[in-house]
Amino acid sequence: xxxxxxxxxxxxxxxxxxxxxxxxxxxxxxxxxxxxxxxxxxxxxxxxxxxxxxxxxxxxxxxxxxxxxxxxxxxxxxxxxxxxxxxxxxxxxxxxxxxxxxxxxxxxxxxxx
Amino acid sequence: xxxxxxxxxxxxxxxxxxxxxxxxxxxxxxxxxxxxxxxxxxxxxxxxxxxxxxxxxxxxxxxxxxxxxxxxxxxxxxxxxxxxxxxxxxxxxxxxxxxxxxxxxxxxxxxxxxx
Numbered sequence: 001x002x003x004x005x006x007x008x009x010x011x012x013x014x015x016x017x018x019x020x021x022x023x024x025x026x027x028x029x030x031x032x033x034x035x036x037x038x039x040x041x042x043x044x045x046x047x048x049x050x051x052x053x054x055x056x057x058x059x060x061x062x063x064x065x066x067x068x069x070x071x072x073x074x075x076x077x078x079x080x081x082x083x084x085x086x087x088x089x090x091x092x093x094x095x096x097x098x099x100x101x102x103x104x105x106x107x108x109x110x111x112x113x
Numbered sequence: 114x115x116x117x118x119x120x121x122x123x124x125x126x127x128x129x130x131x132x133x134x135x136x137x138x139x140x141x142x143x144x145x146x147x148x149x150x151x152x153x154x155x156x157x158x159x160x161x162x163x164x165x166x167x168x169x170x171x172x173x174x175x176x177x178x179x180x181x182x183x184x185x186x187x188x189x190x191x192x193x194x195x196x197x198x199x200x201x202x203x204x205x206x207x208x209x210x211x212x213x214x215x216x217x218x219x220x221x222x223x224x225x226x227x228x
Contacts (some may be wrong), residue, residue: 034216043117043204043219051214090156090183098169099208100146103156 002095004074006104012026013081013111021076021107023091031076032094033074034101035065037087044090050074061085116140117220119205126195134190134223138207145188146208146217147172147180151201159203162188191215192225200227 003026013019026030032051036044048059055067065076074091092095092101120126123180138145147159162182173179177195182188190197202224205219208221 033215036219041221041224043221044206046218047199049214049216072222095158096169098161098163099144099217100158100169100172101148101156102158105155109176 002031002093002102004033004091004093004102006089006091006107008107010108010110011051013109015083015111015113016080019078019081019085019109019111021089021091021109023074023075023104025072025093026073027093030037031074033065033076034092034094035059035063035066035076036090036092037106038090038106047076054075082110083113085109086111115144117205117207119203119223120222120225121222123224123226125228127228128197129194130215131191134192134203134225136205136207136220137189138186138188138192138205140186142207142209142218143185144210144215145182145199145206146206147188147190148169148199148204148206150204150222153202158206159190160174180211195225195227197227198219 005024027051040045050057051084058064065104091104093104120135145162147155160180161169163180165187180190185216202222204222206219208215208217
């Protein structure tokens, strides 16, 4: 079965510093991987996806993610964090032809001024 | 509207009552998904529609849960004889097509509280 894991419940970063939110995956076949962000009392917003091609994927709001097949990882990164980036981040993998998403447990990102 | 619309945004009901949650997907999106978000279980898949049919109902937790979709558009998730463990945020998402590389777009959810 497909699965993803986010090893950190919380990540704390100072504003202006680079941030990384970690995700590892376990899939059979080629993975379709996604990152979503959730602000309080809101639904999930799509940030970026990896389907195939370049291992460095660029997405919304200055975020990017690096797909690493040998380490089965798909870490989310941003060169310079903003206080407004503080939110809950989910990594997900597409499962099956129907396309349902299997989510990690989420990582709470806190960016302090 | 531009996005996925869910109603009501909040629902409080007594244990044992039935509830209906509505999802209006993005126009033209043929695939529709229901998920549940709770503190203990995280984000869980419930059911998926392609058009009006539901090829994958594997995430529905019990036979008290059912869903339908009409006209290839609006979907309703019904929970009968609600229990306290049904308290959660129910999220709906839609995408242009099933499978493939299309991202799912989420509504803001219905927060369900069972007293």
